[in-house]
Amino acid sequence: MIAAGATSVGIIASKDPRFDQESGSPPMEPFQGPHQGGIASDQQAYALFLACDLAKSGKEHLRELLDVWSAVAAEITAGNPPPQPAGLTPGFSADTDVGAGLDPARLTVTFGLGPGVFGDGMGLDSQRPKHLRPLPEFLGDTLNPAWSDGDVLVQICADDAQVVSHAFRALRARMPGLARMRWTQYGFLSRPAAGGTPRNLLGHKDGTVNPRPGTAEFNRSVWVDSVDEPAWFHGGSYLVFRKIRMKTADWDQLPLAEQDRIIGRQRADGAPLGGVDEFDAVDLQARASDGEPVIPKNAHIRLVHGFAMLRRSYNYDYGTLIANAGGTPDPVPVPPHVHASDTPAHAHGGHSQLDTGLLFAAYMNDPPAQFIAAQRALANDPLNGLIQHTGSAIFAMPSGCAKGEPIAKVLTD
Amino acid sequence: MIAAGATSVGIIASKDPRFDQESGSPPMEPFQGPHQGGIASDQQAYALFLACDLAKSGKEHLRELLDVWSAVAAEITAGNPPPQPAGLTPGFSADTDVGAGLDPARLTVTFGLGPGVFGDGMGLDSQRPKHLRPLPEFLGDTLNPAWSDGDVLVQICADDAQVVSHAFRALRARMPGLARMRWTQYGFLSRPAAGGTPRNLLGHKDGTVNPRPGTAEFNRSVWVDSVDEPAWFHGGSYLVFRKIRMKTADWDQLPLAEQDRIIGRQRADGAPLGGVDEFDAVDLQARASDGEPVIPKNAHIRLVHGFAMLRRSYNYDYGTLIANAGGTPDPVPVPPHVHASDTPAHAHGGHSQLDTGLLFAAYMNDPPAQFIAAQRALANDPLNGLIQHTGSAIFAMPSGCAKGEPIAKVLTD
Known part of the structure; x- marks a missing residue:
């Protein structure tokens, strides 16, 4: 296993094809390589995050899932239909044609493993990534278990929402008997x-x-x-996922200057307060003529200054979709003796009307020193009154795979 | 009012700018014109349908809403920020910058009026469009009131989901005191x-x-x-909206040939059964060597043959979003004495897990002879076992407006 790990890391520095591209936007992203696609790849315009739980314990069942999913991902990211499953009855189609005629649109499918994969009955205890533990509770968290955690994550990204939907459909067709859907989240991010x-x-x-x-x-x-x-995890990364609702109606009622002081940057052009350009260095020492710091003491960018991680987040806007969903979900049922209007806010996922905000997704190699420390540094962030963390999860994203091999092969061999 | 109506219709035939474009895909769609944008416009890739109820009765309140919304729509469809509301406190921003730097991406904002607008207390009884009545119940309907009906509809379409979200935000900022959100639905549609x-x-x-x-x-x-x-409605159109869930897992398990017989067309290329090209005429008389019709008796395309309307539908894929939403919505609360697991299927919107399907949106000028007759003709459609109608609404979409005027000016004068 050490040899495989070392080989993988050796390739990283020398010939990752995605780093050879000056243009930065190939229409197709490779599925195979030293790292998984969807991390260093230029961020696509649409994303689906799908978390599921393994249907059966034992690393052989995880292997089976990653085998079929890797084979599907390798084909669809290349713009091909998914492979025919073994034993498919003649006359049945392995594809749905939902994506027929569409470009792959830089589709990436990125897999991650949650803490449960290294838990009881899996036979992987000794292979657990050092920091793969459920995140601690943070001040102000209003988490809904229905939107948190999960054994296996799939991040599906593309520049076309129908391509994302088609990929989701191809992957979930292979789940029965192997994994149960836990939660899905959809986002978008448009480049100027x-x-x-x-x-x-x-x-x-x-x-x-x-x-x-x-x-x-x-x-x-x-x-x-x-x-x-x-060693199996070398060349991989941790993904911290947080569903962060924004109270946009409250935010929109703040004067622009106050919004800018909360963030520490000018909304119009992104320049740090006291600077003139988005990429100007953040001067935390600068003081105004009244002696007050130009970037306020509790400005968001001051509090998180120095915590480096790759934020690869997406915006989401569900409107009233969730408020109007109807029905009581299994994970947080309203007890029969409680009247609907008396249920606590968290039973509504922290919100009862509009649900819009950020699917915070950050890649890093040391969550305690990066996300967890940064999140604790934000304890007095005035932004906290304008947002709600309603979902939370952490995953170990394995390194990439070679042609014909599944993701996390070394782990599950 | 007759003069205005006649003028409007007169312009239609001669110089609708959208019909002069051979290319069919201008980056910007005009808000003003004889017809509203978003109907004859080439279909954009993303859509949001938003229905709301008027907060106060009386046509003057409808006018106020359409005044401010038309002014916002006129600016944002042209790629400008929304206009400053009267009396905005200095330092407050009328825009959110959520769409800053993005192209308008052929944004259209299309308004519609539901049956309630012509009901008690509105003062518009004599102006009700002839067919603007709630749709009848159809065999197999499993409608959820949380996703049905509404006084005013806004259809927001663009080739960029963030542009759609920005437009939604600009419009809902003007709703307080005038209208209450009722439901929202998001869709996508990708062109090969x-x-x-x-x-x-x-x-x-x-x-x-x-x-x-x-x-x-x-x-x-x-x-x-x-x-x-x-007369005020001349140059407008009716919109029939249906949220149609597809049981895609069941559909995907049918042999391809059976899928094709249910629809009456070949999935691969869209050709009618017995034909070779998508646009071949549908031959309903053709018989196979065994004497059976080539296009089966109950094939979907046979049952709806001859019912012309403009279908401008969008795909939707909410994954498990709705199943996991949490909380019981206001419109269909679970009575305190009923245990959650005993709630009827329609309280779950007809589904408890994946929600994916079609936001059926069809424009027509005679709903009884077009949608209602077609839907009744589908009573024995074998497709009915594979879909569920879970939302329903009808709206009168007024004609377009002139520069500086609101939608439905003549109606609300």
Whole structure:
């Protein structure tokens, strides 16, 4: 296993095909390679995050799932129909034609393993990534278990929502008997016509200080290569996922200058307060003529300054879809003696009307020192009154795979 | 009012700018014109349907809503920020910057009026469109009131989901005191790279026989110009909206040949059974060597043959979003004495797990002779076992407006 790990890491520095592309936007993203696609890849416009639980314990069942899913992903990311399942009755079609005629639109399918994969009965205890434990509870969390956790994650991204839907359908057709759907989340992220940093639903540019793929900072903060981590996980990354609802109606009623002071940047152009350009260095020492810091003491960018990680988040806007869903879901049923209007806010997922915000998705190699420390540093962030964390999960995203091999082969061999 | 109506209709035939475009895909769609945008416009890739109820009775309140919304729509469809509301406190921003830097992406905002607008206390009884009555119940309907009906509809379409979300945000900022959100639905529809008819989530090409804008058939079946209709409505159209869930897991387990017999067309290329090309005439008389009709007796295309209307539907894929929403919505609360697991299927919107299907949206000028007759003709459609109608609504979509004027000005004057 050490040899395989070392080979994988060796390739990273020398010939990752995605780093050879100056243009940065190939129409197709390779499924095979030293790293999984969908991490260092330029962010696509649409995403689906799908979490599921394994139907049966034992690493052989995980292997079976990753075998069939890797085979499907390898074909559909290349613009081909999914492979015929073994034993398919003649006359049945392995594809749905939902994506027929559409470009692959830079489709990526990225797999992750949750803490449960290394739990009882799996036979993988000794292979658990060092930091793959459920995240601690943070101040103000209003998490809904229906939108949290999961044994296996699939991140599906493409520049076309129908391509994403088609990929989802192809993958879930292989789940029965192997995995049960746990939650899905859909997002979008549009890049300005002139290029540059996309905006979140607070209207702010989001991702200005992201490490750039191929740089030393990116390799240092995103890819796992520590000797403290199991060899199979080298070349992988941790994904921290948080469903963050934004109280946009409250936000929109703040004066622009107050919004800017909460973030520490100008909404219009993304420049840090006191600067003139989006990419100006953040000067945390600068003081105004009244002696107050130009970037306020509790400004969001001050509080998280220095915590490097790759944020690859998506905006979501479900409107009243969830408020109007109807029915009581299995995981958080309303007890029979409680009247609907008396149910606690978290039974509504933290909100009872509009649901819009950020599917925060961040890749890193040391969650305690990166996400967890940053999130604790945000304890007094005035933004906390304007957002709600309603879902939470962490996954170990294995390294990439070679042609004809499944994701996490070394782990499940 | 008659003069205004006649003028409006007169312009239709001669100089609708959208019909002068050979290319069919301008990056911007005009908000003003004899007809509203978003009907004859080439279908965009993303859509949001938003229904709301008026907060106060009286046509003056409807006018106020349409005044502010038309002013917002006129600006944002042109790629501008929404206008400053009167009396906005200095320092507050009328825009959210969520769409800053993005192209308008052929954004259209199309307004419609539900039956309630012509009900008690509105003062518009004499102006009710002839066919604007709630749709009858159809065999097999499993409608959820949370996803049905509404006083005012807004159809927001663009080739960019973030542009749609931005438009939604700009419009709902003007709703407080005037209208209450009722339901929202999000859809997508991707056009094949090589052009041609898009596919629905059964994998079939959908829209092959749609009337083409600018043709006599289109004008005959879509735009209202009957002397039986009130003058203010001339140049408008009816919109029938149905949320149709597809049982895709069941569908995907049918042999391809059976799928094709249910629809009456070949999934692969859209050709009618017995034909070779998508646009071949449908031969309902053709018989196979065994004497059976080539297009089966109950094939979907046979049952709806001859019912012309403009289907401008969108695919939707909510995954498990609704199943996992949590909480019991206001419109259909679970009575305190009923245990959650005993609630009837319709309280779950007809489904408890995956929710994916079609946001059926069809424009027509005679709903009883078009949608209602077609839907009744489908009573024995074998497709009925594979779909569920879970939402339903009908709206009168007024004609377009002139620069500086609101939609439905003549009605609300």
